[in-house]
Amino acid sequence: MTVFEKEMTLFSVVSANNKLLPVLNRFGIYMGLGDATIEQTCRDHGINVSFFMEIINTFSDENYFPENQLIEFDLSLIIQYLKQTHFYYFDFVLPDFEEQLEKISESNKNESNDFSVLNLFYRKYKSEITDHLSDEDKNVFPYVTDIQNVFNKNMSVQSFKSKYVNRSIGDFEKEHSDIETKLNDLKNIIIKYLPSGYNPNLCNKFLYSLMRFEADLKNHARIEDKILIPKVIELEAKMDKIHEDQ
Numbered sequence: 001m002t003v004f005e006k007e008m009t010l011f012s013v014v015s016a017n018n019k020l021l022p023v024l025n026r027f028g029i030y031m032g033l034g035d036a037t038i039e040q041t042c043r044d045h046g047i048n049v050s051f052f053m054e055i056i057n058t059f060s061d062e063n064y065f066p067e068n069q070l071i072e073f074d075l076s077l078i079i080q081y082l083k084q085t086h087f088y089y090f091d092f093v094l095p096d097f098e099e100q101l102e103k104i105s106e107s108n109k110n111e112s113n114d115f116s117v118l119n120l121f122y123r124k125y126k127s128e129i130t131d132h133l134s135d136e137d138k139n140v141f142p143y144v145t146d147i148q149n150v151f152n153k154n155m156s157v158q159s160f161k162s163k164y165v166n167r168s169i170g171d172f173e174k175e176h177s178d179i180e181t182k183l184n185d186l187k188n189i190i191i192k193y194l195p196s197g198y199n200p201n202l203c204n205k206f207l208y209s210l211m212r213f214e215a216d217l218k219n220h221a222r223i224e225d226k227i228l229i230p231k232v233i234e235l236e237a238k239m240d241k242i243h244e245d246q
């Protein structure tokens with residue numbers, strides 16, 4: 001896979017990998033890309049170009065994983081990107097899944113079919129992923145933002161310590177394995193057990209959407225597990241050192 005460079009046009013980037021379109025949207029870049037280079041577009045949108053390059057390259061190639069480069073960025077940039085991704089899941093992906101499921105159910109031509117099992121699996125998955133994302137939005141990201149605030153001198157170590165008595169990132173961030181397993185269960189139940197009678201094209205479309213989401217989510221979890229958490233652990237250790245010296 002080609003590594004994208006900032007001198008390339010965004011149009012050529014999207015032509016090489018159209019799955020990047022929703023990633024661009026998370027930075028406030030939408031269609032109507034014209035012939036501008038990545039660098040120009042980032043400048044026009046007030047985006048940190050180095051961070052943008054690392055995100056699109058990480059997203060495009062699983063083997064491109066710039067832990068060392070990404071770890072240099074201010075956590076607020078990473079949090080902003082992760083929050084936008086959650087917003088995209090809540091605002092577009094989950095409602096789209098529900099619309100598709102309804103259409104599949106309506107396409108049924110076999111009266112003895114029971115759609116409730118698939119609905120049940122979907123609802124279980126939805127509640128799992130919603131809890132996970134909401135918990136990050138409400139608890140993990142504010143904690144991370146506060147720790148970054150300490151290092152940007154917007155919060156004192158003392159105030160941080162009294163707000164989060166004896167707590168660390170390990171108490172906040174939950175594992176991703178459960179949501180990955182439940183999504184896999186949902187896919188498998190369709191492939192293995194969905195009875196005939198439903199429109200096959202709609203079923204395939206739903207399955208492809210689940211697979212695309214699975215890939216997006218893996219990338220998202222990778223950024224949280226391999227970049228966000230290690231960076232927070234590093235800052236926690238530095239902060240403890242400052243606290244001891246005070």
Ligand SMILES: [Fe+2]
Nearest residue numbers: 082133136224
């Ligand atoms: Fe997340």
Ligand SMILES: [Fe+2]
Nearest residue numbers: 136176221224
């Ligand atoms: Fe997560």
